[in-house]
Amino acid sequence: MNTQATVSAQPNLALVKYWGKKNRGINVPATSSIGLTLNGIETRTTLTLMDRGTGGPRIKVNGTELQDSRFEVFFRQAEKLFSPRLRQTGISFSDIIEKLAVDSTNNFPTAAGLASSSSGLGALAFGLDALLETRLERSALSALARSGSGSAARTLYGGFVEFREGSTRARQLAGNDHWPEFRVVVFTVSAQAKKTSSRAGMNAIKKSSPFFPAWVRNSRSLYKEMRSAVLDRDIEKTGTIARLSYLRMFATMFAANPPLVYWQPESIEIIHALEDLRSQGIAVWETMDAGPQVKALCEEKDLAAVLAAFHNRESRPIILSAGKGPEVIETWK
Numbered sequence: 001m002n003t004q005a006t007v008s009a010q011p012n013l014a015l016v017k018y019w020g021k022k023n024r025g026i027n028v029p030a031t032s033s034i035g036l037t038l039n040g041i042e043t044r045t046t047l048t049l050m051d052r053g054t055g056g057p058r059i060k061v062n063g064t065e066l067q068d069s070r071f072e073v074f075f076r077q078a079e080k081l082f083s084p085r086l087r088q089t090g091i092s093f094s095d096i097i098e099k100l101a102v103d104s105t106n107n108f109p110t111a112a113g114l115a116s117s118s119s120g121l122g123a124l125a126f127g128l129d130a131l132l133e134t135r136l137e138r139s140a141l142s143a144l145a146r147s148g149s150g151s152a153a154r155t156l157y158g159g160f161v162e163f164r165e166g167s168t169r170a171r172q173l174a175g176n177d178h179w180p181e182f183r184v185v186v187f188t189v190s191a192q193a194k195k196t197s198s199r200a201g202m203n204a205i206k207k208s209s210p211f212f213p214a215w216v217r218n219s220r221s222l223y224k225e226m227r228s229a230v231l232d233r234d235i236e237k238t239g240t241i242a243r244l245s246y247l248r249m250f251a252t253m254f255a256a257n258p259p260l261v262y263w264q265p266e267s268i269e270i271i272h273a274l275e276d277l278r279s280q281g282i283a284v285w286e287t288m289d290a291g292p293q294v295k296a297l298c299e300e301k302d303l304a305a306v307l308a309a310f311h312n313r314e315s316r317p318i319i320l321s322a323g324k325g326p327e328v329i330e331t332w333k
């Protein structure tokens with residue numbers, strides 16, 4: 001067992017969305033999603049076993065101590081997963097938790113619709129395994145990460161990752177070298193944390209949006225089409241379906257009571273600007289998550305044209321491609 005482990009994990013951006021939970025299990029998705037684990041932006045998490053109890057786990061995100069019910073659920077599941085592996089060591093998981101200090105930093109805005117919860121919980125699951133030297137399978141860590149955040153199940157793998165409706169863990173669809181030309185251009189519209197978390201948003205729309213059952217039904221065909229579009233590296237099909245998926249997801253929110261609106265005026269301006277680019281023959285589409293950020297999807301050959309169209313924006317877009325997935329940075333005995 002190590003006394004300290006530092007790991008990195010990258011957010012996984014959904015091309016077809018997980019939005020809504022089944023009534024059983026923790027964060028079991030009502031819709032199948034396919035996402036891309038990104039490179040270039042990351043969560044870096046250091047887990048330390050302190051000499052004395054911290055009353056832990058003590059968790060800091062970007063320097064601020066956080067109490068969040070999702071961590072309680074996560075650590076209850078972690079106990080079930082790791083306890084059998086710790087038997088030979090004579091140390092109980094609750095002793096470890098008592099002494100655990102977690103320090104996590106994101107090099108991108110947190111809780112603003114950039115999937116920071118996916119990389120944060122993914123890093124925590126992967127980091128615990130590195131700290132305890134348990135060498136669990138990725139799929140077990142994916143299931144653990146899911147208990148903190150559904151999309152985090154996808155961050156345990158690099159490249160294109162799918163997370164099927166009703167499933168408890170994600171699996172890799174294609175590695176990070178599958179589509180090297182694929183680019184994601186992130187336009188940060190607001191770096192402020194959102195008022196309604198994805199979790200709260202999903203629960204609210206499931207209860208009150210008349211469109212929710214139709215969304216779940218329709219997502220099945222979007223998932224199938226996206227799967228083949230990604231495997232065929234077909235940018236036009238991938239972009240078109242990604243667009244349908246996020247707009248239909250937002251339709252469930254607009255129809256809820258009370259309605260949920262994550263968009264800002266600038267989000268819509270960017271959507272229209274991308275539409276103009278498409279009408280000029282530039283192969284670019286977009287997606288959005290539970291926040292105002294717009295993420296353009298294109299290939300390297302069209303990147304310059306996309307960036308040129310937005311050269312007047314104050315905040316610089318972030319250009320990303322497919323990443324390798326979580327990594328151990330260093331460990332200490």
Ligand code: PMV
Pocket residue numbers: 012013014016017018019033115117118149150151152198199288289290
């Ligand atoms: O994993 P959560 O609870 O943060 O929910 C993620 C929801 C979306 O980002 C909107 C979609 C997705 O599949 O990542």
